[in-house]
Amino acid sequence: MATSTIPETRTRRRSSKARTQLTGDSSIYVTIFVALVAVGLTLGPLIYLALGGFRSNAQIAADPNALPDPWVWQNYWNILSNGTFWRFTFNSLVVAGATTIGVVALGTMAAYPLARYRFRGREGIFVVFTAGLMFPLTVAIFPLFLLLQDLGWVGGYWGLIVPQVAFALPVTVIIMRPFLQALPDELEEASFMDGLTRVGFFFRMILPLAKPGMVTVGVLAFLGSWNGYLLPLVILTGRDAPTTLPLGVTQFQGQNASDFAGIMAYTFLAMIPALVFFLMMERRIVDGLSGAVKG
Amino acid sequence: MTALEASGTGKGPAADVIAPAAGSHPVTPATSNSRRDNRRKWIEIAIFVGPALIVFLTFVVFPMVMAARYSLYKWDSRQPFELAEFIGFDNYTRALIGGTDPETQEIFWKAYAEPFWNAVGNNFQIIALSMLIQLPVAMIVALVLNRRFRGRSGVRLIIFAPYVLAEVTAGLMWMMLLDPRGPITTMVQSIGLPVPSQGWLEDPTWGFWTFFFIVSWKYIGLAIILFLAGLAGVPQELQEAASIDGASWWQVQWRINIPLIGPTVRVWAFLSIIGSIQLFDMAWVLNKGGSTGQYSTIATLMVDIGTQRNDGGYASALAIIMFIFSMTAALIYMGLIMRRDNTSSPTGKSKIKKGV
Numbered sequence: 001m002a003t004s005t006i007p008e009t010r011t012r013r014r015s016s017k018a019r020t021q022l023t024g025d026s027s028i029y030v031t032i033f034v035a036l037v038a039v040g041l042t043l044g045p046l047i048y049l050a051l052g053g054f055r056s057n058a059q060i061a062a063d064p065n066a067l068p069d070p071w072v073w074q075n076y077w078n079i080l081s082n083g084t085f086w087r088f089t090f091n092s093l094v095v096a097g098a099t100t101i102g103v104v105a106l107g108t109m110a111a112y113p114l115a116r117y118r119f120r121g122r123e124g125i126f127v128v129f130t131a132g133l134m135f136p137l138t139v140a141i142f143p144l145f146l147l148l149q150d151l152g153w154v155g156g157y158w159g160l161i162v163p164q165v166a167f168a169l170p171v172t173v174i175i176m177r178p179f180l181q182a183l184p185d186e187l188e189e190a191s192f193m194d195g196l197t198r199v200g201f202f203f204r205m206i207l208p209l210a211k212p213g214m215v216t217v218g219v220l221a222f223l224g225s226w227n228g229y230l231l232p233l234v235i236l237t238g239r240d241a242p243t244t245l246p247l248g249v250t251q252f253q254g255q256n257a258s259d260f261a262g263i264m265a266y267t268f269l270a271m272i273p274a275l276v277f278f279l280m281m282e283r284r285i286v287d288g289l290s291g292a293v294k295g
Numbered sequence: 296m297t298a299l300e301a302s303g304t305g306k307g308p309a310a311d312v313i314a315p316a317a318g319s320h321p322v323t324p325a326t327s328n329s330r331r332d333n334r335r336k337w338i339e340i341a342i343f344v345g346p347a348l349i350v351f352l353t354f355v356v357f358p359m360v361m362a363a364r365y366s367l368y369k370w371d372s373r374q375p376f377e378l379a380e381f382i383g384f385d386n387y388t389r390a391l392i393g394g395t396d397p398e399t400q401e402i403f404w405k406a407y408a409e410p411f412w413n414a415v416g417n418n419f420q421i422i423a424l425s426m427l428i429q430l431p432v433a434m435i436v437a438l439v440l441n442r443r444f445r446g447r448s449g450v451r452l453i454i455f456a457p458y459v460l461a462e463v464t465a466g467l468m469w470m471m472l473l474d475p476r477g478p479i480t481t482m483v484q485s486i487g488l489p490v491p492s493q494g495w496l497e498d499p500t501w502g503f504w505t506f507f508f509i510v511s512w513k514y515i516g517l518a519i520i521l522f523l524a525g526l527a528g529v530p531q532e533l534q535e536a537a538s539i540d541g542a543s544w545w546q547v548q549w550r551i552n553i554p555l556i557g558p559t560v561r562v563w564a565f566l567s568i569i570g571s572i573q574l575f576d577m578a579w580v581l582n583k584g585g586s587t588g589q590y591s592t593i594a595t596l597m598v599d600i601g602t603q604r605n606d607g608g609y610a611s612a613l614a615i616i617m618f619i620f621s622m623t624a625a626l627i628y629m630g631l632i633m634r635r636d637n638t639s640s641p642t643g644k645s646k647i648k649k650g651v
Binding site: 027028030031032034035038039041042043045046048049052061063064065106107109110112113114117119125128129132133134135136138139140141142143144146147162163165166167169170173198199202223226227229230233234245246247249250253260263264267268270271274275277278279282285286 | 336337339340343344346347348350351353354355356357358359361362365372376435436439440442444446450452453454455456457459460461462463464467468469471472474476477478480481482512516519520521524544569573575576579580594597598601602607610611614615617618621622625
């Protein structure tokens with residue numbers, strides 16, 4: 001293998017030079033044009049939203065398409081100085097964090113025997129998990145609500161966390177199993193020769209080596225939980241329910257329907273955590289999404 | 296429990312009969328007592344898989360089974376289920392044809408079947424339009440962007456950003472932008488074009504298309520990013536050889552790039568179809584599917600009936616119908632995937648062995 005890489009890179013370098021000569025600069029303008037249009041269509045609405053939050057309702061009513069004049073800080077300040085926004089963010093963080101930990105722990109544990117043990121019924125259990133892809137939360141929402149009601153989990157953290165873990169498990173197992181299967185058999189062989197048990201192998205070797213896969217599934221689970229709407233909508237009834245951010249946004253919109261500037265500021269603020277998270281984890285999210293179904 | 300399975304060890308090469316290339320020296324942690332080791336193995340499996348399986352069965356499978364059961368009852372969900380009345384498949388026939396009773400069929404057709412078919416039609420229109428509009432647009436954008444230029448990674452990042460936003464926030468943003476007195480309306484008016492009088496989303500014909508536009512804005516980034524990832528895996532030598540032989544840019548795309556990212560397109564199509572069938576958040580945030588159901592989906596109809604009309608049985612029947620649609624799509628997809636894997640796996644395996 002080591003010997004074959006050198007000529008390979010050499011030909012690739014040579015051919016990429018040929019490529020630039022062949023395609024030339026003729027279509028770079030098309031590329032730039034398409035890129036600019038796509039970026040504009042994507043960012044335009046978001047920028048309008050952010051700027052709208054800096055205007056007063058009177059300004060918006062006078063001319064919806066104008067820059068803030070003067071800049072109004074009141075909308076953002078009112079939301080940020082009011083405890084509810086932070087409380088909703090905190091609730092979302094707790095729910096999404098706990099969901100992520102639960103999914104990664106249970107999913108990796110389940111994937112280990114499914115990937116590296118040989119036992120009867122292994123494929124059957126795996127099929128049961130994969131079939132979970134066909135059971136979206138939407139379909140099961142009413143019986144799930146009744147079940148959570150019986151458990152006394154309606155209107156609390158557990159009612160959000162545990163079902164979200166359950167519904168994220170199929171994707172997790174589907175991604176983690178091939179990931180663990182891909183670890184070389186020689187590694188296992190050597191570990192056993194050194195006297196490691198299968199359980200020891202899991203903690204000493206699998207966990208450190210599976211970290212990239214765990215991060216990927218964790219990121220997907222976090223995002224799914226953070227953006228989740230239907231389950232909080234149905235479960236979080238009652239005065240003391242830990243309202244999550246998506247639900248909080250719609251509540252604010254419902255209570256202040258005529259306060260355009262306020263809604264825009266609130267909506268934009270609610271987008272920021274997801275955008276920051278995305279900027280940090282972009283690679284993982286793309287890998288996870290494309291890997292989830294191919295696996 | 297079938298604890299009599301012969302191979303007591305882990306997936307080590309000693310027990311692995313299908314890995315003859317990896318040497319034949321048996322190395323097992325405990326060769327002395329295979330029976331005790333076997334029991335130990337089953338305990339380990341139970342501890343590792345058990346928690347996930349229990350959570351999954353309790354909170355995913357059990358509610359699904361209960362939904363199937365509820366769907367056979369006439370049940371006011373404000374009351375305990377014990378008071379529900381078994382009515383067989385009446386909830387289903389009501390949704391599909393307005394019930395089997397000729398006396399009430401006309402009324403039920405209006406009350407149940409019409410909104411149902413409207414929602415199903417919307418779901419399937421979104422699937423069809425995703426394939427007819429989102430797919431070509433995303434493909435062209437991906438092909439055009441599939442080259443080196445300044446700021447490429449930044450452009451990719453921005454295009455993908457809407458996908459990670461919560462449906463709720465993206466939906467509210469578009470609601471603001473599309474308000475009858477909002478920026479888009481005034482912009483269209485200022486260039487002298489007519490605007491729908493009830494607003495974009497509430498208009499009987501424009502409403503659905505506006506909704507489809509919003510959905511596309513939110514999700515097309517996934518298609519573009521997946522296609523770009525697929526294109527990155529196409530060997531450059533092929534494209535260069537073709538262009539040396541005089542193929543035009545478009546011929547290279549059509550004959551080489553597009554066929555070679557077929558698997559990626561299939562993955563996207565599957566995600567898109569499943570997502571379209573289960574579409575809920577966005578439609579619900581935008582005024583619960585529209586005041587006349589211009590863009591209501593099966594899911595919004597189900598939640599509407601379950602929460603506003605408290606008809607637990609009928610809502611469950613809708614859930615099961617939605618599940619059947621999803622399952623059909625998934626089975627078709629799995630069939631395709633398996634065919635692909637069967638044709639490609641021999642080469643894949645031999646490559647791994649060679650690498651080792």
